[in-house]
Structures are given as structure tokens and as C-alpha cells.
Amino acid sequence: MNYGDRYRHGEPIASGFVESAVNQVVSKRFVKRQQMAWRPRHAHNLLQIRTAVLNDQLRSYVERWYPSIAGEENHRLAA
Structure with missing residues (x-):
């Protein structure tokens, strides 16, 4: 303005x-x-994802869950 x-x-x-x-x-x-309000289960799941991001493990988890993207470098994973 x-x-x-x-x-x-x-x-x-x-x-x-x-x-x-x-x-x-x-x-x-x-x-x-x-x-x-946070429900304990939802807060726990969010913390699990955040911990995987901080430990650089999110990509390996996603590749295990979705093998079709395992070899593709064009996908960026961030949370």
C-alpha cells in the first residue's frame, strides 16, 4: 500500500x-x-516426518513406499 x-x-x-x-x-x-487443537496421534505423525527430514531420511522412506520414483533425481522432497 x-x-x-x-x-x-x-x-x-x-x-x-x-x-x-x-x-x-x-x-x-x-x-x-x-x-x-492437536490430537496426540496427528502430532506424533507430524513429528515423525519432521524428524525424517532433519535426519535426511525422508527420501529413502518415500523411495521405499513408492519405488517408481527411486531412480528419478528430478523429484525434490521437502517438508
Whole structure:
């Protein structure tokens, strides 16, 4: 956003109306108790993938699960 241009044309620069809308959405979500939560199984699976990435083992796991891509170097695996 070009604030100088908006200022020169007398247009509002404040973002209070946007912040208010965000606060309303967030507060409505929390009142309904719909906030996100990790389930232990899902967190465990995510940590297993992340650990494989950090240990440079993800590619070997994927090649074992999908042998057809084992010889192809064009595939990049990243998480």
C-alpha cells in the first residue's frame, strides 16, 4: 500500500476497521470453543516426518513406499 499516495489524495490510512473485523471473527470463534487443537496421534505423525527430514531420511522412506520414483533425481522432497 502506498501510504503517501493515499495521504495526498485524502484517503484514510487507518486500519482500525480491519482490526475490528478480525477481532470480531476471532472472539466469535473462541466463544464457540472451536479453537484448533492437536490430537496426540496427528502430532506424533507430524513429528515423525519432521524428524525424517532433519535426519535426511525422508527420501529413502518415500523411495521405499513408492519405488517408481527411486531412480528419478528430478523429484525434490521437502517438508
